[in-house]
Amino acid sequence: MSRIHVTTKINGDETEFLCDAEATLLDVLRDELGLTGTKEGCGTGDCGACSVTVDGRLVCSCLMLGAEAEGREIATIEGMAAGEVLHPLQKKFIEMAALQCGICTPGILVAAKSLLERNPDPSEEEVRYWLAGNLCRCTGYDKIIRAVLETAADMRRAS
Amino acid sequence: MALDDSKKVKNFKVVGTRPNRPDGIDKVTGRARFGADMVAPGMLTGRILRSPHAHARILRIDASKAEALPGVKAVVTRADFGDVPDHVADVMDNCMAGDKALYDGHAVAAIAASSAAVARKALKLIEVDYEVLPHVTDVDEAMKPGAPVLHEGRQQETVPSGMSGNVIARSEFGHGDIEAGLAKADRVVERTYRTGATHQGYIEPHACLATMSADGQGDLWVCTQGHYMVRNVCAAILGLEQGQLRVTASEIGGGFGGKTVVFLEPVALMLAKKSGRPVKMVMSRSEVLRATGPTASTSIDVKIGMTKEGRITAAFAELRYQGGAYPGSPVDMGAMSAFAPYDLENVKTVGWDVVTNRPKAAAYRAPGAPMAAYAVESAIDELAKGFGLDPLAVRLMNGADEGTKASYGPTYPAIGLKATLEAAHRHPHWTAPLGENQGRGVACGFWFNFGGDTCVSLNVTPDGTVTVSEGNPDIGGSRASMTMMAAEELGIPYDQVRTIIADTGSLGQNEVTDGSRVTFAVGLATIEAARAAKREMCRRAAMIWGIDEEAVEWEDGAARPAGPNAGKFPPMTIKEIAAVASNTGGPIAGHHEVTAEGAGVSFATHMVDVEVDPETGATKILRYTVFQDAGRAVHPSYVEGQFQGGAVQGIGWALNEEYIYGEDGILQNAGFLDYRIPVASDLPMIDTVILEIPNPGHPYGVRGVGETSIVPPLAAVANAVSAAAGVRMTRLPMSPPRVLAAMQAAKG
Numbered sequence: 058m059s060r061i062h063v064t065t066k067i068n069g070d071e072t073e074f075l076c077d078a079e080a081t082l083l084d085v086l087r088d089e090l091g092l093t094g095t096k097e098g099c100g101t102g103d104c105g106a107c108s109v110t111v112d113g114r115l116v117c118s119c120l121m122l123g124a125e126a127e128g129r130e131i132a133t134i135e136g137m138a139a140g141e142v143l144h145p146l147q148k149k150f151i152e153m154a155a156l157q158c159g160i161c162t163p164g165i166l167v168a169a170k171s172l173l174e175r176n177p178d179p180s181e182e183e184v185r186y187w188l189a190g191n192l193c194r195c196t197g198y199d200k201i202i203r204a205v206l207e208t209a210a211d212m213r214r215a216s
Numbered sequence: 217m218a219l220d221d222s223k224k225v226k227n228f229k230v231v232g233t234r235p236n237r238p239d240g241i242d243k244v245t246g247r248a249r250f251g252a253d254m255v256a257p258g259m260l261t262g263r264i265l266r267s268p269h270a271h272a273r274i275l276r277i278d279a280s281k282a283e284a285l286p287g288v289k290a291v292v293t294r295a296d297f298g299d300v301p302d303h304v305a306d307v308m309d310n311c312m313a314g315d316k317a318l319y320d321g322h323a324v325a326a327i328a329a330s331s332a333a334v335a336r337k338a339l340k341l342i343e344v345d346y347e348v349l350p351h352v353t354d355v356d357e358a359m360k361p362g363a364p365v366l367h368e369g370r371q372q373e374t375v376p377s378g379m380s381g382n383v384i385a386r387s388e389f390g391h392g393d394i395e396a397g398l399a400k401a402d403r404v405v406e407r408t409y410r411t412g413a414t415h416q417g418y419i420e421p422h423a424c425l426a427t428m429s430a431d432g433q434g435d436l437w438v439c440t441q442g443h444y445m446v447r448n449v450c451a452a453i454l455g456l457e458q459g460q461l462r463v464t465a466s467e468i469g470g471g472f473g474g475k476t477v478v479f480l481e482p483v484a485l486m487l488a489k490k491s492g493r494p495v496k497m498v499m500s501r502s503e504v505l506r507a508t509g510p511t512a513s514t515s516i517d518v519k520i521g522m523t524k525e526g527r528i529t530a531a532f533a534e535l536r537y538q539g540g541a542y543p544g545s546p547v548d549m550g551a552m553s554a555f556a557p558y559d560l561e562n563v564k565t566v567g568w569d570v571v572t573n574r575p576k577a578a579a580y581r582a583p584g585a586p587m588a589a590y591a592v593e594s595a596i597d598e599l600a601k602g603f604g605l606d607p608l609a610v611r612l613m614n615g616a617d618e619g620t621k622a623s624y625g626p627t628y629p630a631i632g633l634k635a636t637l638e639a640a641h642r643h644p645h646w647t648a649p650l651g652e653n654q655g656r657g658v659a660c661g662f663w664f665n666f667g668g669d670t671c672v673s674l675n676v677t678p679d680g681t682v683t684v685s686e687g688n689p690d691i692g693g694s695r696a697s698m699t700m701m702a703a704e705e706l707g708i709p710y711d712q713v714r715t716i717i718a719d720t721g722s723l724g725q726n727e728v729t730d731g732s733r734v735t736f737a738v739g740l741a742t743i744e745a746a747r748a749a750k751r752e753m754c755r756r757a758a759m760i761w762g763i764d765e766e767a768v769e770w771e772d773g774a775a776r777p778a779g780p781n782a783g784k785f786p787p788m789t790i791k792e793i794a795a796v797a798s799n800t801g802g803p804i805a806g807h808h809e810v811t812a813e814g815a816g817v818s819f820a821t822h823m824v825d826v827e828v829d830p831e832t833g834a835t836k837i838l839r840y841t842v843f844q845d846a847g848r849a850v851h852p853s854y855v856e857g858q859f860q861g862g863a864v865q866g867i868g869w870a871l872n873e874e875y876i877y878g879e880d881g882i883l884q885n886a887g888f889l890d891y892r893i894p895v896a897s898d899l900p901m902i903d904t905v906i907l908e909i910p911n912p913g914h915p916y917g918v919r920g921v922g923e924t925s926i927v928p929p930l931a932a933v934a935n936a937v938s939a940a941a942g943v944r945m946t947r948l949p950m951s952p953p954r955v956l957a958a959m960q961a962a963k964g
Binding site: 077079087091092093094095096097098099100101103104106133134135137138143147150151152153154156157158159160161162163166182184185186188189190191192193194195196197198199200201202203 | 234236237239240241243244245246247248249250252253255333416417418419420421467468469470471472498500501691692693851853854856857860861862863864865887888889893894895896897898899901902
């Protein structure tokens with residue numbers, strides 16, 4: 058079985074890889090490219106731990122084939138901070154203790170960033186429904202929702 | 217050197233603040249390495265073949281076709297392990313079936329291959345001949361005399377003759393005279409309650425990476441709540457010396473008790489041994505649900521008598537817990553904790569440990585207690601409401617206090633139950649108005665908390681900053697709390713201390729991260745290790761000053777001469793002492809090894825408002841408040857987080873979550889789509905009130921907080937739903953069809 062050659066852009070970097078036809082984008086990110094910040098919690102699109110954006114659209118990378126990344130722009134948790142400077146969501150999650158074990162955190166941050174790019178002033182209900190595809194078993198979501206709402210408010214004030 | 221505890225306790229500088237956790241940046245940037253994130257050169261992929269039957273004799277396993285497939289480097293079955301010591305026999309059997317597969321998903325064989333694709337193909341080439349046997353998955357069915365029996369010869373002497381062989385043990389706790397107490401009651405409520413089996417539901421599947429050399433040295437990287445436990449159990453199973461197996465804990469993506477046992481680890485080590493290559497194994501979500509966790513499903517009878525003033529005159533519960541395929545359900549802890557919040561003259565609980573064709577139950581956050589609390593707190597609620605009494609006042613009237621003889625034996629020291637009830641009574645939530653189809657519920661909960669074997673090593677570096685090595689995986693911010701306690705005790709800033717989780721080669725034995733023990737026990741050992749380092753630094757300062765070491769005290773991060781005859785010397789800071797350590801006797805460190813006792817029991821009261829849709833039976837959580845005693849909240853944000861997380865897991869247990877088995881004994885909902893844990897849109901904010909009734913067993917008063925928070929919510933939600941629906945709900949989960957059916961039945 059021959060492998061497929063894919064040219065894509067990941068976190069702004071031109072990237073080439075070879076993958077099996079059956080490999081998911083998640084498999085490629087984690088196993089071929091060493092980008093293990095994206096997590097696998099279920100492999101069936103139910104938990105959101107593998108959230109990335111593809112051409113700006115939020116997707117579960119376990120539900121997309123690696124070969125489908127051809128010509129796309131992928132953004133993962135590894136690209137969220139600008140060098141040493143954390144994204145305001147990342148900073149706020151630490152400050153407000155919006156993570157306990159941290160396994161769902163990358164997916165939730167990617168999803169929350171995607172929300173704030175679309176809607177800089179979401180209501181609590183909008184945040185809760187946007188993040189309904191991202192399971193967290195530790196926090197009960199309270200501090201996560203508060204951190205997203207506070208970050209949104211901070212970013213609105215700053216802009 | 218004089219160390220004044222009382223002064224410290226009153227004037228905390230670090231404890232009680234909310235600094236950023238030291239592992240925060242790694243965890244928000246994707247850098248933190250969890251179980252599945254590690255690789256090794258030449259690594260193989262390990263996979264497990266699992267039984268498709270609930271109960272079957274394994275007649276033959278033929279792996280020759282799989283072994284012949286190019287890329288397959290090793291196949292392992294139970295035969296490879298030989299005989300193992302008795303104390304790990306059930307663990308071994310659960311990791312790899314012996315002569316019988318005992319549940320759907322039970323491991324039967326394993327392979328290691330050069331790629332995941334080859335591994336998948338190879339699994340299909342392993343031929344297993346099964347003789348399918350009758351099965352039983354329900355606890356009450358399993359106890360009937362004619363039920364299919366899983367194990368012969370395992371029944372303990374405590375079980376009366378004539379009962380099914382699936383009934384493994386009977387336990388009994390309590391004091392007084394139940395019948396005499398019931399005779400004094402104005403009303404007796406007697407009901408049977410049932411709860412479904414739930415899974416811990418950690419988002420990170422089990423994963424490990426094993427290497428095993430021909431000389432008997434092994435290395436294991438694994439997500440676990442206790443790498444020392446992993447070392448000890450794997451060494452026993454594989455016949456290794458514990459000192460030759462080094463286990464390193466990865467970051468852990470949730471556990472809640474489910475990662476206090478081994479599943480993949482001995483198999484990965486055996487595959488690594490046979491292949492001579494590193495082997496990585498990662499479970500799928502379906503494997504996690506079919507073959508790890510879950511908790512027991514239960515069937516519980518409760519009989520409680522109460523006077524019309526609200527005094528409980530007698531309390532009895534009989535608890536039947538199925539713990540899956542092997543003995544050891546958490547029924548004893550259910551029976552011990554059921555009435556623990558109350559001061560009762562006549563109380564008795566009987567527990568039955570039952571096996572069924574389900575995965576072996578693993579600990580789940582306060583194992584055994586939430587179901588017992590659900591049954592008891594439901595009955596108390598029904599009695600209180602029947603007399604038109606305030607349910608919080610009834611609990612206060614009967615509530616345990618310092619000096620109460622607990623139903624499970626001990627007499628309580630200072631405890632916080634009544635403080636939580638009083639705080640609940642004062643809280644605006646209690647008197648907030650409710651609308652149509654809405655109901656409010658309250659319930660209390662108790663957990664023992666544990667201590668156990670603990671080692672901490674604290675090193676002062678040459679520049680005077682500090683490293684703390686501890687042996688318990690950081691499952692929810694414990695590095696932060698250890699760092700805070702070390703900084704507090706040494707009188708130095710939080711950012712001058714770094715805490716790491718050491719591997720098994722670096723410290724003595726550490727109990728797993730369970731029993732809400734880490735902030736208590738590891739905290740205690742951290743404080744004692746810091747005190748040892750302070751004593752040494754005071755000794756060094758005394759040596760430099762040429763005075764008696766008893767004349768030196770430690771304050772605000774520096775040694776100071778104390779007392780009238782000590783002489784006048786400027787204080788020597790930790791940095792100054794560290795800088796000259798090579799000239800005063802060498803490197804400075806403190807360590808502490810202890811079997812920690814005095815964990816301090818913990819209580820909580822939860823209050824919840826719900827709305828039940830009369831058309832669908834669906835329940836919406838409207839408002840939730842947790843009141844819990846933390847003893848001393850070291851990092852209040854993470855204490856709140858434990859309260860909130862436990863409450864929400866309890867909400868899932870109450871409303872949605874349940875293992876569903878078909879008539880064929882096969883788990884029907886082995887995925888997060890059908891095994892539905894609460895999502896963000898299901899919930900409101902979870903309000904918290906931290907009470908601090910110091911634990912006399914800890915230098916700073918800390919009590920464990922992790923588990924108690926899951927004990928009251930099942931009952932609190934059930935009491936609220938019962939109030940909103942106008943009918944008592946006696947079965948969990950209260951899924952919409954069940955609530956709707958109960959409402960329709962109540963209407964007649």
